[in-house]
Amino acid sequence: MSLISLQFQKQLGETQFDVDLDIPATGITAIFGRSGAGKTSLINVISGLIKPDSGLIKVNDRILFDDNHSIDVAVEKRNVGYVFQDARLFPHYSVKGNLTYGVKQADDTYFSKVVTLLSLTNMLDRYPADLSGGEKQRVAIGRALLSKPDILLMDEPLASLDLPRKREVMPFLEKLADEVKTPILYVTHSLNEILRLASHLVIVNDGKVEISGSIEEVWGSNSMRPWQSFSEQSSLFEATIAEHHHQYALTKVQLAENVFLWVQGIDGKLGSSIRLQVRANDVSIALDKPERTSIRNILKARVSLIESKNIANDKQSVGVQLDLGTNRQLWATITPWALDELDLNMGMDVYVQIKGVSVTQRDIAFTHE
Numbered sequence: 001m002s003l004i005s006l007q008f009q010k011q012l013g014e015t016q017f018d019v020d021l022d023i024p025a026t027g028i029t030a031i032f033g034r035s036g037a038g039k040t041s042l043i044n045v046i047s048g049l050i051k052p053d054s055g056l057i058k059v060n061d062r063i064l065f066d067d068n069h070s071i072d073v074a075v076e077k078r079n080v081g082y083v084f085q086d087a088r089l090f091p092h093y094s095v096k097g098n099l100t101y102g103v104k105q106a107d108d109t110y111f112s113k114v115v116t117l118l119s120l121t122n123m124l125d126r127y128p129a130d131l132s133g134g135e136k137q138r139v140a141i142g143r144a145l146l147s148k149p150d151i152l153l154m155d156e157p158l159a160s161l162d163l164p165r166k167r168e169v170m171p172f173l174e175k176l177a178d179e180v181k182t183p184i185l186y187v188t189h190s191l192n193e194i195l196r197l198a199s200h201l202v203i204v205n206d207g208k209v210e211i212s213g214s215i216e217e218v219w220g221s222n223s224m225r226p227w228q229s230f231s232e233q234s235s236l237f238e239a240t241i242a243e244h245h246h247q248y249a250l251t252k253v254q255l256a257e258n259v260f261l262w263v264q265g266i267d268g269k270l271g272s273s274i275r276l277q278v279r280a281n282d283v284s285i286a287l288d289k290p291e292r293t294s295i296r297n298i299l300k301a302r303v304s305l306i307e308s309k310n311i312a313n314d315k316q317s318v319g320v321q322l323d324l325g326t327n328r329q330l331w332a333t334i335t336p337w338a339l340d341e342l343d344l345n346m347g348m349d350v351y352v353q354i355k356g357v358s359v360t361q362r363d364i365a366f367t368h369e
Contacts, residue, residue, distance in 0.1 A: 002026070004046075004151065004183060008055025008065070010207075012041055017052075017207035019045075023200055025060055025151070025183040028176070030198035030215075032188060032227075038207045039187045043153040046185070047082055048075035059150050059183075081149030081182070085159045087136035089128040089143075096124040099142050111146060117179060118142045118172050134165035138172055145180065152184045158193065173197055191227065195236070195277065214238075215275075220329050233280040233319070235330045241268045250296075253359075256326040262296045263357050274359055282356035283332035285320065287342055289351050297354040299324060303344055308336065320344065322352055330354075 002025035010017040017038060023029045031039045044050040046057060046064065051072065057065040059080075064073045089098045099111070099120070115121050118138045128136060137157055144152055157173075158166045170193075176184065177197055188194060194201060194215070201218040203210040211223040218224060219236040228234070242260060243252040249265040253274060266274065290298055305321035318339045322330045330352060344350070 002060045003058075004029075004060075004185075005056065005058040006042070006046070008045060008052035008057060010041075010045065010050065010052045010055075012038075012050070012207070015041075015207040017041065017045075019055075019207070019209055021202065021209050021212055023185075023202065023212065026181075027199035028184045028186050028197050029200040029202060030186050030188055030194045031202050031204060032194060033204040033210075035189070037204045039204050040155050041207075042204060043155060043185050043187060046078075046151065047080050047153055048073065048078050062150065079147075079150045081144030081147055081152040083137070083140050083144050083152070083154045083157050085156050087128070087133075087140040089136055089139060091128050093127075094124065095120060095126050095128075095131070095139050098128070098139055099124075099146055101143060103146050107148075110148070114142050114145050117175055132165060132168075133161050134168035137161065137165075137169050141172070141176070145182065149182060152180075152182050154184060154186045156187050156189070158188075158190070170196065191232075195275070220331065233331060233333055235278045235280070237276040237278070237328060239274055239276050241266060241270050241272050241274060243270070256324060256328045259299065259324050259326075259328065261299075261354065261357055263359050266359060277358040278330060278354055279356060279358075280319065280331040280333040282354060283322075283330060284353045284355070285322075285332055285334060285338070285342065285344070286351045286353065290353055293353070295353045295355055297357065299330075299352050299354070301330065301350055301352045303346055303348045303350060304329065306339070306344060306346065322350070 003022045004025050006019050006021045008019055015038060019042065031042060033039050041050055045052055052065060054067045063071055064078050065071060090101065093101065118141060120138060120142055123135065158169060161169065174196060186197060198215050201215045202212045203218065203223050211218055211221055216236045216238055237255050239253040239255050241251060242254040244265065250262050251266045252260050252262055253276065254260050268274065301322035301324050303320060304323040307319045308316055316336050317333050318336055320332045320334060322332060324330055332352065
């Protein structure tokens with residue numbers, strides 16, 4: 001498996017960076033953390049804008065920095081694409097001129113593919129002053145892609161846009177994840193962007209990597225809990241479409257072997273992948289299998305973790321982690337009263353009822369009860 005390897009040390013102000021990170025060289029990896037944690041500095045080390053004090057930076061098999069062998073590839077030779085918060089287009093160049101700026105060898109087929117992907121065909125003769133913020137960012141993304149980079153770095157590309165412009169650009173970013181083979185490192189502070197775009201997630205804290213892994217794994221970890229309010233606690237699952245029930249406009253999706261959920265009908269091919277989000281307060285626990293209920297999704301599970309927490313004004317809730325099998329973990333939030341009455345203990349077999357399942361597939365979002 002191709003990897004992007006980052007092992008480096010760097011003193012920046014009061015922050016001592018000590019990073020040891022391998023991430024897949026495919027799809028979108030989100031770099032997440034609080035302001036000042038070192039997210040942008042991390043990708044700037046890859047681009048060459050920041051030189052480490054020591055370490056090794058490697059993209060696939062290409063070494064960009066290695067202090068042991070005195071290797072420090074110049075910024076312009078790293079073949080790294082970069083999309084900043086602001087588009088940074090040349091005002092005196094047309095859209096086409098901006099797109100082709102820096103392209104070393106013309107490739108009409110690839111140019112057409114990128115322009116079509118980002119829906120830029122009808123604005124090639126326009127100038128930046130005549131573009132919306134969302135259109136400018138699409139041009140900036142296209143310019144970065146047309147340089148055919150080994151890796152694409154994106155530093156909060158939606159941060160400077162208002163909500164309508166963010167909604168305009170988001171579908172194109174989702175297409176990048178599906179259609180462009182270039183690995184993308186995406187710095188963001190938006191949980192919504194992570195949910196919709198990322199396949200891998202890295203949390204950075206004070207110049208160090210707190211956790212790194214698949215979006216499903218990291219989302220369900222303790223490192224992610226502080227970032228979600230009580231009402232936002234949730235579990236993520238990568239699933240595949242298993243069956244369509246046309247009479248009731250429902251779709252059955254598979255989470256694991258013999259683990260299925262029904263969701264609102266999805267226009268997708270059997271076997272295609274989707275992402276599910278289940279909020280913890282939409283999950284209830286029963287000792288006996290519920291009968292004659294309106295809830296369609298009832299699964300067997302085993303209690304794997306119980307943790308109490310204060311949420312506000314000394315009110316408490318209890319987080320219960322439930323093992324659905326094959327390392328698929330589901331969180332439920334219940335009251336201490338329910339915990340005591342059910343006498344839940346680690347390892348206990350129970351049934352879970354899932355009231356709501358959210359599905360995000362490209363620019364489509366559904367909720368099913």
